[in-house]
Amino acid sequence: MKAISAxxxxxxxxxxxxLSGINFHVEKGEIFGFLGPNGAGKTTFVKILLGLVFPTAGDVSVFNLPIGGRNVRKRIxxxxxxxRLHGFLKGYEFLDLAGKLYGLPKLERKTEIDKYLEIFGLTADAGRPLREYSKGMLQRIGIAQALIHNPELxxxxxxxSGLDPIGTKEVRDIILKEKKKxxxxxxxxxxxxxxxxxCDRVAILNKGKLIKIGTLDELSDSAPTIMVEVEEGSEKLLKGLKKVSKSVRVENNKYYLTPKDDNTRGAIPEVIVKANARLVTMSEDKESLEDIFYRVVKEEEGS
Ligand SMILES: Nc1ncnc2c1ncn2[C@@H]1O[C@H](COP(=O)(O)OP(=O)(O)OP(=O)(O)O)[C@@H](O)[C@H]1O
Ligand SMILES: [Mg+2]
Known part of the structure; x- marks a missing residue:
């Protein structure tokens, strides 16, 4: 069954x-990542699923049902x-309000609220007004609010966003736990x-267009990423490396290359010498999502 279809x-x-002619679907039970640079259209898509924004053209459904109805909204x-939260509400009151809006009976609300306060380490803060919460605490209670009515999607x-590494891991664990359910x-x-x-699958969106979709394995080029680290980077080196690669991403003195073909590896030393650069290390690795993201966005933009 399809959870989302566009x-x-x-x-x-x-x-x-x-959004410019988006076609894809998300299977029930998947963790699906929607990736894209700022302004790509990610939030717009989610708002369409919620019925907060109306599409200009095309079809979209959630659990094979049209968008906007109460029955659908309840399952999300x-x-x-x-x-944006009301600062005067206390943590507990906020979750209670969310539960009420979803029509949860009082007893169930209490059980669920206590459970999520505990999971997110907010039990001791439940009686404090939200205006006193830190950014990370607000983010946690926001996620708790999204889970309170046991939604399917x-x-x-x-x-x-705004979470420290511990909070980030907690959220990841919660996401994986929800998937298991x-x-x-x-x-x-x-x-x-x-x-x-x-994520099980990801889609990469750029300027309203879906440019790639698939599992990470499907998205990554069969070729690995080559990393070249030099003592001091230069424009000349970048230019030379660009000539022998599909794309180059620069981080300080490190250059991450997607090979153009089998000859790329062999051509690199000459490029380094010509640019008068000193090699520190060179290594090969599986293409990370960051590399895939960078490569497909650049390829799409033709640079
Ligand atoms: N209410 C609006 N009125 C006019 N333009 C809008 C509105 N909301 C979004 N846009 C425009 O639509 C495009 C997509 O915006 P959207 O918020 O969907 O991007 P996003 O991928 O979520 O970006 P970010 O990563 O920055 O959150 C942007 O160019 C944005 O300026
Ligand atoms: Mg957004």
Missing amino acids: TGLFKDYSKVRA GYLPENM LLLDEPT GKTIFINSHLLSEIERT
Whole structure:
């Protein structure tokens, strides 16, 4: 069964085409990563699923049902990217309100709220007003709010934004636990390492267009990434490496290359010598999601 399905989906705001003919689906029970640079259209897509934004053209459904109805909305838990909360509400009151909005009976609300406060380490803060919460605490309670009514589909817009490494791991563990219960989880993110660790499949969106979709294995080029580290990088070296590679990503004095063909490896030493650079190390690794993301976005943009 399909949890999410989009066909020929377009969204035009007054001046911007935010989504441009999106076609894909998410299977029930998948953890699906929706990746894209800022402004790619990720949040717009999630808002369409919730019925908060109307598509300009095309079809979209959740659990094979049209969007917008109460029955569908009830089955979705949503973490917005910038949650605005009433600062005067106490942590417990906020979750209680969320539970009420989803129609949970009082007793069930209490059990669920206590459970999630505990899981997110917020039990001691339950009586404090939200205006006193740190960014990470707000993010945690936001996720708790999305889970409180035991939804079948979770839409998480940048779930680990603002979280420390411990919080990030907690969220990851919770996501994996929800998957085990058969839930479908749709994550918007540009935190690639997060997606890499949890997602079954990913789609890469750029300027409203879906440019890649698949498992990480399917997305990664069969060729590995070559890393060249030099004592001091230069424009000349970058230019030379670009000539022999499909794409080059630079981090300090490290150059990550996607080989153009089998000859790339052999051509690198000459490029380094010509650029008067001193080699520190050179290594090969499986292409990481960061490399895939960078490569497909650059390929799409033709640079
Ligand atoms: N309410 C709106 N009115 C007009 N334009 C909008 C509106 N919401 C989004 N846009 C535009 O649509 C495009 C996609 O925005 P969207 O928020 O969906 O991107 P995003 O992928 O979620 O980005 P980010 O990673 O920064 O959160 C952007 O160009 C944005 O300016
Ligand atoms: Mg967004």
